[in-house]
Amino acid sequence: MGRASGTFDRRTLLLGAVPVVLTAAALGTWLAAVAGRLPHPVASHWSGSGAADGYMGVGAMAWTAVGATLGTGLLCAVCFSLGSLGSGVRRGGVAGTVLLTVWIASMMVAGLAPQLDKATAQGTVMDWGLVGAGVGIAVVPAVLLALLVPSRSPETCDAGIPRGALVDAVGARRGDTVVCSIRAGVVMYCVVGGVMLVALGLLARLSPWWLLGVAALTALVLCLLSARVAASADGLSVRVSGRLRLVHMPVASYGSAKAMPVVEPMQYGGWGYRAGTWGTAFVVRRGPGLVLSLAGGREFAVNTDTVDTAQHMAALLNGYKQLQPGASGGSGASGGSGRAGTNA
Structure with a gap:
């Protein structure tokens, strides 16, 4: 059983962060190996149809690719390793972190691979087969890592109840x-909905492929x-x-x-x-x-x-x-004995 340390569960954090670091390192190694075979400038942005429509230097593209993969993955790993989260949420978070990280890295590889040994990046199209293959391969390790997430082992506290506390x-x-x-409240729903709609509109102009992620994030925020x-x-x-x-x-x-x-x-x-x-x-x-x-x-x-x-x-x-074994009894049951619970 894993044990939470302070705010975070260490094992969950490692299970989410290590694959992220390894994926980013693998992407960086591949980029360094093929940098000399890429055109200058290199295609760095693709339209909804997968055609290149934005360009930047090879070095800037490499740093952007590794940074986006590492930063997004580590942020997810940290957020889902909070010790107070239920084990089911943390397991889903580890699997989702691995799949999201691999998806981002696969998108980068799928966009750059068709440009290898080309004189110009004009007219290149993203290789969606590489994206599907990368995510498909990552499904099994993502599930296996999620299964390694421990159930939360709570830190024990003093069993005494402060004097004067209600005790039923x-x-x-x-x-x-x-x-x-x-x-x-309704106002909060309107504010969140408005912000997400604006974000969706802006990202739709930049790249339609980010809409799915923002829509999923919107659903998550509304659920919370x-x-x-x-x-x-x-x-x-x-x-x-x-x-x-x-x-x-x-x-x-x-x-x-x-x-x-x-x-x-x-x-x-x-x-x-x-x-x-x-x-x-x-x-x-x-x-x-x-x-x-x-x-x-x-x-x-x-x-x-x-x-x-x-x-x-x-x-x-x-x-x-x-009622726990070893708990101190009789500590201020004022107002508690007359309160009845609601069976559910």
Whole structure:
């Protein structure tokens, strides 16, 4: 079992980053080997039909190709190695990182290979067969690497519940669950939609082949503006798109839970999923929320639909915490014994 170190899961980071570095190194080695066989200038941009319509120097093209491959891949590897992400999300992230990196590198090779030993780059067309072959070959290692991603091993915290915290020991013994749905406001959807539409329009003028990636990114961002939050015997979980578990905080991973009447997005770095030295958060709007204390003084914050739901979840999660072996009992059950969980 892999173990998260601070904010990131080390094994997931390595599984995503190492293939990226190797792919970028292989691309750079190939470019250095064929640089003398390429025309000057070399085709560096292709239209929707695959015909060359933009040119630059060989050296600039080589640096751009390696930089785009390495930078995009490492960014994805880092984002998907956050320790608080569910194992399913991290596995999908590793596979997606490998495939995206190979796709970018294959696009570069497929655009430059037809120009080898040509006097001019005019009229050259991208070799789509190379793109398909490269991505197809990468599918198997991408899946195998994803299977190596470990389930999250939570850092253990002090089992004591702060004095005065709500504790629903009765609901915890019954195995109750509290569930709520959270969603960003209409204004946020309009802002995100507007920005993405502008980006799509600009990229459509540059290259139609980037539209698919931006459309996928748009769908991902919109998915992160709503979620289902559940407090249960398994801990706290946040799911997006119905069933995809974005965050899972087992009972062993937090010290205590507290309800907050107002959670400010900027208090945790903005809207959506955020991570920093202070911990992690999933905040989609200004409003009531739940905060879990984690190891090392860090926190995890998430919105709830109402203050009452936040209080109910905090009480239930604290109750589950007290039922753990070795937990200190009787620490301030004020207001908790009379709260009943909602079975789901």
